[in-house]
Amino acid sequence: MKLERRHSLSVKLLRLVLLWALLVGVVLSLGQINEGRACGSALFVWGKRWPVEPGGIAVLPERAGNERRSQTSMPGMRHRAEETGMDEIDSKWMQRAIDLARSKGSSPQDTPIAAIIVLDGVVLAQGVNETEERCDATAHAEMMTFRAAGQVHGDMDLRGATLYSTLQPCGMCTMASIWTKIGRIVYGAGRDDVHAMYFEDRHLDTMDFIADAWRDDLTLEGGCLKDACASLYFGPDDDVPEELQGNI
Secondary structure, three states, X not given: OHHHHHHHHHHHHXXXXXXXXXXXXXXXXXXXXXXXXXXXXXXXXXXEEEEOOOOOOOOOOOOOOOOOOOOOOOOOOOOEOOOOOOEHHHHHHHHHXXXXXXXXXXXXXXXXXXXXXXXXXXXXXEEEOOHXXXXXXXXXXXXXXXXXXXXXXXXXXXXXXXXXXXXXXXXXXXXXXXXXXXXXXXXXXXXXXXXXXXXOOOOOOHHHHHHOOOOOOOEEEXXXXXXXHHOOOOOOOOOOOHXXXXXX
16 A cells, blocks of 8 residues: 555656646746747747847748748738739848849949848848958858858758849859758849859759759749849840959
């Protein structure tokens, strides 16, 4: 009888301890979420800091390996924009990229290329071309954004995220997209909309690299706000001095 009584007391005590631990965990989790909402800049989930844009809604990230998730911070905005054929959400993010590109300069000589990476409706990182500023030929807008996104995300695997670029990514940036496991690329102006100086190959382009990749879960969509993006750069028939053409 004494053994049975001790066993019963032990079980009850264990249940109380587990219940108390569960309550403490819930309280701490709610505190972290409230902290993120209060400051309007971050949400802490699974030990990671997820930035929240002013007025945006941060969707809690799902576990790795799940299917592609919603990339909108504006609920209900998934219908198509008639003038572009792209989602209005895509147009919103591309317009932000255009504004970012213009912040670098208004002349095509400034190479105002910008990129933004969005995951679950939240901007992980954004960047502009900094090749001249850094004396680094690899400091393309997409590359700068990949590097920053990895630091914010705490992981080089960007599966489920979307890359928005004002210009069709070059071969280097396309290959980097494959290695980062980015889920989707949306670009504005294509190589036929701008001068050939922006691309390293005469014939190969983004589509070729992606078509030949081992990955089959990377999608590519071009022409989002194409005209606005193309206006940032030298046109196909512009007479551009050779010293400004970085590909020769």
